[in-house]
Amino acid sequence: MIAVVDIDGVLADATHREHFVQQRPRDWDGFFGAVGADPVIQRGRDLVSELAVVHEIVLLSGRPERTRSDTEEWLREHRIPYAQLVLRPDRDRRPAATLKGDLIRRVGGPDAIAVVVDDDPAVVSRLAAAGYDTYRFV
Numbered sequence: 001m002i003a004v005v006d007i008d009g010v011l012a013d014a015t016h017r018e019h020f021v022q023q024r025p026r027d028w029d030g031f032f033g034a035v036g037a038d039p040v041i042q043r044g045r046d047l048v049s050e051l052a053v054v055h056e057i058v059l060l061s062g063r064p065e066r067t068r069s070d071t072e073e074w075l076r077e078h079r080i081p082y083a084q085l086v087l088r089p090d091r092d093r094r095p096a097a098t099l100k101g102d103l104i105r106r107v108g109g110p111d112a113i114a115v116v117v118d119d120d121p122a123v124v125s126r127l128a129a130a131g132y133d134t135y136r137f138v
């Protein structure tokens with residue numbers, strides 16, 4: 001069985017780069033350019049390590065594809081176990097709940113996925129409504 005886990009707000013603390021998107025105009029390049037400096041969220045990392053004992057970990061993030069190499073390096077640096085990393089297509093601007101509701105179907109249906117862990121209540125309710133078992137990380 002697969003466990004699907006979000007990155008930002010579960011494994012990575014993005015607080016230090018939020019100022020890039022709280023200003024107008026939003027600086028998305030600045031925001032995503034700084035992912036390598038995110039502190040790890042130890043509780044989230046522990047949770048994934050526990051899940052990884054019995055599940056295949058698929059990381060599902062709203063980060064764009066262009067952050068893939070920085071994200072993979074960060075995951076290695078923090079020794080986060082995972083089998084697959086699914087990211088947002090670079091030109092896809094849909095809200096996270098819509099995006100993840102779509103991308104998760106390529107990972108598997110509710111029968112193949114034991115749990116989905118995400119900190120975004122909109123994502124959690126969308127995926128729960130689609131029949132997935134969910135856990136809201138806070």
Ligand SMILES: [Mg+2]
Nearest residue numbers: 006008009119
């Ligand atoms: Mg998140």
